Amino acid sequence: MNQITKEMRDLARELLASGEVKGLIGWTKGSRWYLTPPVVITQPEEAEQLYFDQFAVNNLTGLLLDYRYGDDKIALFVKGCDSRGIVRLLQDHQIKRDNVLVIGVPCMGMSDKKAVTDPRQPAELPLLDKCLECRYPNPVIADRLISGALVSGEPSEPKGLTASEAAKRGVGSKQADRFAQVKAIEAMSADEKYAFWQAQHEKCFRCYACRNICPACNCRECIFESDKKGWVNKSATPTDNAFFAVTRAMHVAGRCVECGECERVCPMDIPIMALNRKVIQDINELFGESDAGTDLDGKMPLGLFKNDDPEEFM
Amino acid sequence: MQRLKAFPKAKLTAVLETMSQKATVWVPSMIAGVSRFAPYRPEIDIQMGTNTAISPKEALFPSTEKIYTFSAYGIDGEFEPVDPSVGLQILFGLRSCDMQGILCLDDVFLTRGYVDDFYGSKREATTLITLGCVTPGADCFCASMGVNPVEHDGSDAQMYDLGDAYGIIARTDKGETLVKDLMATGLLSDTDKSQGPTSDFVLKVDSEGITEKLQQMFDHPLWDELSRKCLNCGTCAYLCPTCHCFDISEKKRNQHCGVKIKCWDTCMFSEYALMAGGHNPRPSKKERVRQRFMHKLRYFPERYGKLQCTGCGRCIAKCPVNLEITDVIKLAGEAKKDG
Numbered sequence: 001m002n003q004i005t006k007e008m009r010d011l012a013r014e015l016l017a018s019g020e021v022k023g024l025i026g027w028t029k030g031s032r033w034y035l036t037p038p039v040v041i042t043q044p045e046e047a048e049q050l051y052f053d054q055f056a057v058n059n060l061t062g063l064l065l066d067y068r069y070g071d072d073k074i075a076l077f078v079k080g081c082d083s084r085g086i087v088r089l090l091q092d093h094q095i096k097r098d099n100v101l102v103i104g105v106p107c108m109g110m111s112d113k114k115a116v117t118d119p120r121q122p123a124e125l126p127l128l129d130k131c132l133e134c135r136y137p138n139p140v141i142a143d144r145l146i147s148g149a150l151v152s153g154e155p156s157e158p159k160g161l162t163a164s165e166a167a168k169r170g171v172g173s174k175q176a177d178r179f180a181q182v183k184a185i186e187a188m189s190a191d192e193k194y195a196f197w198q199a200q201h202e203k204c205f206r207c208y209a210c211r212n213i214c215p216a217c218n219c220r221e222c223i224f225e226s227d228k229k230g231w232v233n234k235s236a237t238p239t240d241n242a243f244f245a246v247t248r249a250m251h252v253a254g255r256c257v258e259c260g261e262c263e264r265v266c267p268m269d270i271p272i273m274a275l276n277r278k279v280i281q282d283i284n285e286l287f288g289e290s291d292a293g294t295d296l297d298g299k300m301p302l303g304l305f306k307n308d309d310p311e312e313f314m
Numbered sequence: 315m316q317r318l319k320a321f322p323k324a325k326l327t328a329v330l331e332t333m334s335q336k337a338t339v340w341v342p343s344m345i346a347g348v349s350r351f352a353p354y355r356p357e358i359d360i361q362m363g364t365n366t367a368i369s370p371k372e373a374l375f376p377s378t379e380k381i382y383t384f385s386a387y388g389i390d391g392e393f394e395p396v397d398p399s400v401g402l403q404i405l406f407g408l409r410s411c412d413m414q415g416i417l418c419l420d421d422v423f424l425t426r427g428y429v430d431d432f433y434g435s436k437r438e439a440t441t442l443i444t445l446g447c448v449t450p451g452a453d454c455f456c457a458s459m460g461v462n463p464v465e466h467d468g469s470d471a472q473m474y475d476l477g478d479a480y481g482i483i484a485r486t487d488k489g490e491t492l493v494k495d496l497m498a499t500g501l502l503s504d505t506d507k508s509q510g511p512t513s514d515f516v517l518k519v520d521s522e523g524i525t526e527k528l529q530q531m532f533d534h535p536l537w538d539e540l541s542r543k544c545l546n547c548g549t550c551a552y553l554c555p556t557c558h559c560f561d562i563s564e565k566k567r568n569q570h571c572g573v574k575i576k577c578w579d580t581c582m583f584s585e586y587a588l589m590a591g592g593h594n595p596r597p598s599k600k601e602r603v604r605q606r607f608m609h610k611l612r613y614f615p616e617r618y619g620k621l622q623c624t625g626c627g628r629c630i631a632k633c634p635v636n637l638e639i640t641d642v643i644k645l646a647g648e649a650k651k652d653g
Contacts, residue, residue, distance in 0.1 A: 030636050031517070032452070037636035040542035058635065063543065066599070119452035119516045199346040205377050205578065209547035209634050225585050233565045234577040235378040265634035267367070267549050269347045 003161060004052045004105060007146040008077065011103065012047040015075050021101050022072035025063050027056040033122040034113045038063065052077070057110040057128065059259040061085030061215040068094050068218075075101035079110075081130070083139035084257035084293030085215035091296065092255070094218045104139030104149040106160025107131075109171040130260040130273075132174040137166060140294045153294050179281055181274045197242065203268035204241040206234070210262035210272055216252040216292075223247065249275040254283055254302035257293035286310050319493065320479040320505035326362070330354050330406070332499050333492065337402035337441070340373045342366045351405065364451050365409045369555040369628060373405055374436045375419060377552070381432075381562065381574040396573075399435035404492070407445045407473070411456040411626035413466040415555025416442065421618040422558050432576070441488045444469035445480070446509045453627030455517040455640055461624055463512040474509035481505055517627065519640040520647060521611075525621075528612040530651050532604070540642060541603035543635045544582075550606070550629035550637075551580035556614075556622045559586075581605045607642050 008026060015021045028039035029051040036055035040063065041047065059082040067074050068089075078086060086102050089095045109132075111125035137158040142151050148160035155175075158166035166172075185193060208224070211217045224232055224244060232247075233240060249272075256276045263272040284290065287301035287309065321329055333339045339354040342361045349361050350368035380396040408416075416437075423433035447463040450456075456463050465472050471489035474481035482502070484490040496502050551557040561579035566572035579586055582603075587596040596602050614622035623639055630638045 031638055031641065035636050038543040062545070066542075116452070203346055203348055205548075205552050207548035207552045208583075209545065209549045212545040212547040213634050225583075230566060233575070234561065234563050234579075235565055235575050236577065237378060261634075265547075265549070265632075267553060267632040 017044040021075040025076035079107040087293040104142030108162035201241040209265040319502040385571040398432040410466040411624040414624040418556040442469040453631040456625030459625035537604040541599040548580040553628035
């Protein structure tokens with residue numbers, strides 16, 4: 001058992017035994033060596049199920065939405081990238097600050113399970129692109145910290161127990177590539193762009209995994225669940241799928257915390273983050289650079305009016 | 315007993331060309347970065363090595379279909395049915411799990427006194443060619459669900475992987491016609507080779523007695539535990555070769571005209587069981603997760619005498635939170651009946 005896992009279990013046991021929290025969301029070892037999926041526990045003895053390694057890729061913050069109408073206090077573990085989801089949920093008034101206990105963990109960078117060649121034999125795997133591009137390896141918000149994790153609301157170097165491992169594995173080494181895919185698509189002709197997105201939207205079958213895992217997709221009733229209003233419909237055609245994809249991207253505009261979970265869970269490998277990043281790039285150009293979900297007290301660019309805001313359409 | 319015929323793997327394109335002269339041939343291929351069955355065309359990127367990421371059910375049960383178009387002005391209403399039939403088609407290189415999946419769909423759409431024309435017309439027009447598996451994928455567990463990965467007797471013709479060649483043998487008249495057409499081109503020759511057993515599975519589970527066990531577990535606390543991490547997305551259902559739920563809705567052009575459509579739906583969605591008036595008998599993740607696994611492993615076997623999970627492993631491969639049906643079977647099997 002690694003040190004982070006041990007500290008996780010000890011803290012979880014203590015929090016659940018003392019009654020400080022009613023439930024705790026963490027990760028557990030999955031059915032294969034390259035899987036470390038979420039687990040929700042409620043009893044101190046279940047703390048033994050917790051586990052952390054370079055496959056604990058899931059952002060757990062979206063699961064807090066299940067508790068948003070209750071009064072139970074829930075604890076959960078966050079990596080740097082995940083922690084921005086907590087700020088998202090708090091700013092969107094989806095969870096009460098007193099009802100969540102955020103535990104920050106240091107992150108060594110998550111490995112890409114798509115590179116697995118032998119499901120029986122553990123092997124070194126490359127980092128996920130999102131970890132190579134990572135700018136927030138440390139939690140931006142936390143009530144408790146384990147394994148030397150440190151809170152940082154600014155882009156920073158990996159800290160804590162896994163700092164040197166993270167650096168060695170290349171966490172944050174390709175930050176400059178963050179908008180590379182956006183630039184590549186922008187360089188296409190209009191016809192090429194259309195063909196590219198058409199091929200992507202043809203694949204979508206509306207499973208809504210992207211929406212359901214997203215901490216920013218927190219509408220009580222999603223517009224795509226209410227086709228009776230006649231604005232949207234259920235048919236999975238390229239046109240309707242494009243309408244879904246663009247609507248979703250615009251609904252999280254200025255609020256997307258770049259955890260990349262939408263793209264990771266897409267069973268059709270649609271490059272959803274390219275759309276999100278395009279919107280982020282535009283917001284940065286129009287209103288100045290900012291990172292959503294990093295400053296609890298800060299104003300969101302699209303939630304704030306300034307007299308000198310660009311008004312090209314007026 | 316007819317002898318096994320074979321064609322070299324290098325001649326695959328010629329075989330598909332021959333077949334596609336008479337029918338649309340759905341082949342496993344890479345389309346915009348995702349492996350799925352798609353109509354053969356010369357430039358297609360064929361992927362015969364492992365099973366497709368997306369189930370072939372879309373060839374028989376598309377995610378969206380038009381039912382009829384309508385227009386209504388005052389008391390004058392008209393509607394025009396949409397013909398659901400397709401031309402002749404071949405599903406080429408189906409794996410045993412997906413063949414078993416089609417047998418499940420047959421049960422739902424063609425038996426018990428009602429034939430669904432949307433499915434039935436396509437099924438009738440389709441020739442199914444199965445292909446034996448040599449190496450199971452990382453998420454495969456068909457053998458645990460009583461499916462033989464080497465061959466399936468539900469198809470019209472069976473292909474075997476013979477290393478550098480594919481063996482083929484007809485099982486039905488449809489299959490016989492197809493093999494004869496290939497014989498006529500000179501692409502086939504006799505062979506004495508046979509496909510060996512499939513290599514060992516990474517995932518295994520004992521599904522013996524799961525239906526009977528689940529009959530006593532409707533109120534079991536296991537469903538609470540299992541459902542907590544579920545996102546209630548539709549990934550599992552939409553990748554599943556046997557999930558067959560659809561919802562009827564409409565696409566209106568304006569307040570008078572439009573088209574009635576049927577689209578895939580899933581018990582995972584919160585609005586799936588929502589009734590007029592607002593009551594939802596499956597109000598939380600617990601009821602939805604329970605329904606999905608109960609349907610696969612209990613209700614379907616009770617009604618049709620076969621498990622509705624064929625071990626294709628797609629839901630396991632793509633579940634965003636790794637809620638794996640093999641774990642569900644294992645945990646339900648181990649659970650104490652009263653919780």
